Amino acid sequence: MAIVSRTAALALALIGARAGALPPMPMGRCVGATPAAPPAAAGPAVNFLRIPNGPEFLRALASLGYKTDERTGTAADPQGRTVTERYVEWLAAPADFSEERVPATVWNPFMMDGYRLDEATCHLSKPPEPPVTRIGLMLFRRQSTAQLQQTAIENLQARLSGLSASSPIPASLREQMSEMQKAGVALPPDLQKALHARGATVGSLSRSVDAAYLSQTRLFDGQRTLQDLAAAARPSAWTPGTPSGRPAPLRPEEQKIGDLLKADVASRFSQSATGRELLSHFKVKDGSIHLPTMLVLKANQRPDEHGEYGAYYDPSHNTMVLNHWQAEASLLAALSPEERKRVGQSFSDPHALRLYLENHPTERAQVLGDIDEIFYHELVHAWQDRRDRLSVETVRGNAPGSVIIAKEHEAYREQCRYDFDKASRDPDALMRSGYAGFCLAMLKDYDSFRDSISRLYMSSFAGSDDFSNIVRTQAARESATWRLMGDGFYQAAVSGLRLIGLWHGDAALQASHSDYEAREKTFVDATLPEIRREALATLPAQYEKENRFNWAVLILSNLPADTPGLDAALKRWAEAVAPTLEKEPKDDAALQERIDEFNFYVVQINAKRAAWTEPLVKAYQRDVRAYVSLLLKKAAAEPAQRAALLANAESWCRALPKEDPLHARVEAAKKGASK
Amino acid sequence: LLACACGRSGSKAGSAVDYRPPDGSFRARLPSNWKADESPGETRKAAFFGPPDGAKPYSELMGVYFHAAADPEAAARTYLSIAGVGPATPREIAVGSRRGLEIDGTRTMPAVELAPQTVSVRTVAVPVAGGFFTLEHTWPAGTTAAPAFDELLRTFEPAAGAAK
Numbered sequence: 001m002a003i004v005s006r007t008a009a010l011a012l013a014l015i016g017a018r019a020g021a022l023p024p025m026p027m028g029r030c031v032g033a034t035p036a037a038p039p040a041a042a043g044p045a046v047n048f049l050r051i052p053n054g055p056e057f058l059r060a061l062a063s064l065g066y067k068t069d070e071r072t073g074t075a076a077d078p079q080g081r082t083v084t085e086r087y088v089e090w091l092a093a094p095a096d097f098s099e100e101r102v103p104a105t106v107w108n109p110f111m112m113d114g115y116r117l118d119e120a121t122c123h124l125s126k127p128p129e130p131p132v133t134r135i136g137l138m139l140f141r142r143q144s145t146a147q148l149q150q151t152a153i154e155n156l157q158a159r160l161s162g163l164s165a166s167s168p169i170p171a172s173l174r175e176q177m178s179e180m181q182k183a184g185v186a187l188p189p190d191l192q193k194a195l196h197a198r199g200a201t202v203g204s205l206s207r208s209v210d211a212a213y214l215s216q217t218r219l220f221d222g223q224r225t226l227q228d229l230a231a232a233a234r235p236s237a238w239t240p241g242t243p244s245g246r247p248a249p250l251r252p253e254e255q256k257i258g259d260l261l262k263a264d265v266a267s268r269f270s271q272s273a274t275g276r277e278l279l280s281h282f283k284v285k286d287g288s289i290h291l292p293t294m295l296v297l298k299a300n301q302r303p304d305e306h307g308e309y310g311a312y313y314d315p316s317h318n319t320m321v322l323n324h325w326q327a328e329a330s331l332l333a334a335l336s337p338e339e340r341k342r343v344g345q346s347f348s349d350p351h352a353l354r355l356y357l358e359n360h361p362t363e364r365a366q367v368l369g370d371i372d373e374i375f376y377h378e379l380v381h382a383w384q385d386r387r388d389r390l391s392v393e394t395v396r397g398n399a400p401g402s403v404i405i406a407k408e409h410e411a412y413r414e415q416c417r418y419d420f421d422k423a424s425r426d427p428d429a430l431m432r433s434g435y436a437g438f439c440l441a442m443l444k445d446y447d448s449f450r451d452s453i454s455r456l457y458m459s460s461f462a463g464s465d466d467f468s469n470i471v472r473t474q475a476a477r478e479s480a481t482w483r484l485m486g487d488g489f490y491q492a493a494v495s496g497l498r499l500i501g502l503w504h505g506d507a508a509l510q511a512s513h514s515d516y517e518a519r520e521k522t523f524v525d526a527t528l529p530e531i532r533r534e535a536l537a538t539l540p541a542q543y544e545k546e547n548r549f550n551w552a553v554l555i556l557s558n559l560p561a562d563t564p565g566l567d568a569a570l571k572r573w574a575e576a577v578a579p580t581l582e583k584e585p586k587d588d589a590a591l592q593e594r595i596d597e598f599n600f601y602v603v604q605i606n607a608k609r610a611a612w613t614e615p616l617v618k619a620y621q622r623d624v625r626a627y628v629s630l631l632l633k634k635a636a637a638e639p640a641q642r643a644a645l646l647a648n649a650e651s652w653c654r655a656l657p658k659e660d661p662l663h664a665r666v667e668a669a670k671k672g673a674s675k
Numbered sequence: 676l677l678a679c680a681c682g683r684s685g686s687k688a689g690s691a692v693d694y695r696p697p698d699g700s701f702r703a704r705l706p707s708n709w710k711a712d713e714s715p716g717e718t719r720k721a722a723f724f725g726p727p728d729g730a731k732p733y734s735e736l737m738g739v740y741f742h743a744a745a746d747p748e749a750a751a752r753t754y755l756s757i758a759g760v761g762p763a764t765p766r767e768i769a770v771g772s773r774r775g776l777e778i779d780g781t782r783t784m785p786a787v788e789l790a791p792q793t794v795s796v797r798t799v800a801v802p803v804a805g806g807f808f809t810l811e812h813t814w815p816a817g818t819t820a821a822p823a824f825d826e827l828l829r830t831f832e833p834a835a836g837a838a839k
């Protein structure tokens with residue numbers, strides 16, 4: 001099975017913003033309503049010794065927790081029901097995904113291995129192979145669970161490594177593991193018990209963790225042949241994008257939309273300097289650009305599945321996947337209501353969506369325009385995987401498969417650099433972007449921006465880590481492998497090969513760590529000042545020309561105080577905005593913008609870059625009164641927000657004379673709210 | 676990247692301990708079991724991620740940053756002017772033995788999963804000679820924030836000559 005890319009993609013900010021305006025997204029019927037129960041035990045028990053492939057079937061059932069008897073060739077399911085012929089037929093029948101609902105950790109590897117959903121039958125198949133059977137799905141789920149358990153064990157091992165053996169198990173550790181379990185990364189049941197046992201110490205738990213890790217490692221090493229291990233132990237010349245990687249899971253009918261998307265992406269990115277720079281990382285010897293294979297597929301079974309990606313890059317197949325559900329939502333939002341009504345229902349079918357995108361270049365461009373930042377972000381990940389060996393060693397099993405937060409810092413800051421570059425040619429584009437506020441925060445304080453990304457990943461993905469923790473996990477793997485050397489001749493050979501592989505992983509980890517640190521330093525020292533200089537030079541003046549003074553505020557107030565030229569730009573803004581401030585706002589939206597402008601104007605007055613005039617004082621009080629009245633109206637209509645709105649109203653009231661009747665109205669509203 | 680938080684000798688996990696960043700630019704009391712990021716940057720003095728337990732581990736961030744400025748008071752007010760939607764004048768609060776300016780707000784982080792994540796943000800600026808510190812607390816909107824930030828504010832003391 002394919003290794004799922006751990007480079008987390010950007011998600012669906014745009015869709016989230018539009019969700020309220022659109023009807024529910026068509027999902028089709030293969031979205032797992034209720035799992036079907038096995039047939040009732042009727043008839044005699046099947047004798048597996050007398051049917052073709054019976055012994056293999058029996059062993060498979062045993063691995064799934066069925067009670068089997070190799071002597072009589074019979075089996076009973078975990079609930080004790082006899083396995084009859086009808087039961088075997090049921091197990092061997094194709095899994096029906098209108099009934100089965102599977103998590104992304106099970107669904108996505110099938111997709112990345114080339115399986116596709118037949119929308120008519122709700123079967124998963126990869127022609128010419130027959131569809132995935134119920135028992136096949138059960139076996140794969142078990143394998144997937146074991147892999148996730150291995151991740152959970154490694155995580156626990158790394159967290160225990162710094163603690164004293166005699167100390168009790170910290171409550172925080174139990175909380176963390178339970179949080180990982182909620183995210184689908186669960187410890188094996190025996191370890192769960194050991195973790196929660198009364199009186200357990202770090203030492204006793206560490207011994208259980210060690211034993212479980214060794215046992216799981218033996219299981220996985222047993223599944224890898226000596227040839228696999230020898231291949232992983234050899235230095236590899238492979239980098240993502242070269243032919244020795246796994247072939248892209250591309251079906252012939254998916255080639256056309258993939259090629260069209262590649263051409264669209266290349267054409268869009270070639271229009272900007274940052275885009276051209278990104279494309280240049282994919283240039284091959286003859287000067288042509290070789291982007292990763294592009295695919296549109298259902299990356300998870302349902303659009304509301306936890307772990308959904310808008311798009312992602314998978315280094316092991318050198319493939320960028322645009323999630324079908326992201327494309328569908330974007331396309332539905334781009335269509336006129338009439339067109340949406342005419343064709344929208346069919347889009348849950350990938351075939352229909354693909355044909356529509358192939359034949360409607362304008363709509364396809366709109367979809368790409370919605371998510372070009374996502375493509376940029378993911379192609380940065382593709383570039384990261386080309387320039388160092390870490391992802392290759394991860395795919396080869398020689399380094400842990402964690403989400404490395406430093407990779408996300410870079411992908412987000414590059415994505416924002418692309419946004420600012422676009423804005424230098426089309427200033428309004430920045431304000432249309434769902435990421436405007438996020439990227440402006442990067443201008444204001446890069447370190448705070450970077451820390452907020454760390455927080456987001458640490459709290460959302462249990463497998464997110466910084467380099468130092470990943471190095472600890474790697475060290476724990478190596479030490480376990482050394483211990484396995486004593487398990488006999490065969491295991492010594494296996495462990496020796498494994499260790500050589502892990503040393504390749506060590507070297508890749510070290511080189512990658514240094515590279516990310518150096519790149520971040522260059523960004524902070526050289527690139528970021530340039531982005532700020534360019535933003536200051538081009539954007540505020542343009543916005544002021546269009547009378548979008550509040551947009552100019554967003555740029556000016558997000559630049560550090562020592563940005564060269566900022567002081568003069570602030571004075572210019574204050575002079576330019578003053579005549580506008582005197583005019584009465586035409587509606588509530590304009591009033592909100594006006595308040596933002598006045599807010600910033602007062603800051604400039606305090607900094608002696610502007611001064612009050614009598615008309616401005618009058619206008620300020622007029623607008624503050626209107627704004628406080630608006631806040632009172634909202635507070636009455638929105639009980640959940642009442643306290644915050646009234647606090648805001650009270651705060652703004654301070655700008656009004658003491659005798660203003662609004663003071664009493666705010667006070668009365670507060671008293672009313674507290675009753 | 677993430678160093679082990681604070682000195683912990685003799686402290687219970689999670690109890691507040693005295694903390695100084697590697698450059699000694701401030702001191703404060705901080706929970707011993709939060710993860711600290713002390714990697715040098717443009718403004719970062721230290722960032723703390725926690726709490727490690729509870730319903731949503733590591734969902735809160737407390738950051739201490741320093742911004743050089745010729746006119747610290749004006750620059751701090753400009754910095755706070757869009758930190759959140761709110762009053763024209765930031766609130767004045769005590770930060771250790773100094774005066775700070777505070778503003779609250781919410782931000783929407785671009786999502787990595789199903790929906791954008793809205794966070795509450797409390798930003799406090801502390802003007803000092805040569806610039807101002809910002810002390811920032813971020814936590815998921817609609818949840819109760821850990822009391823650690825109040826302890827940071829109560830005990831925060833910039834070192835003399837912090838503006839390096």
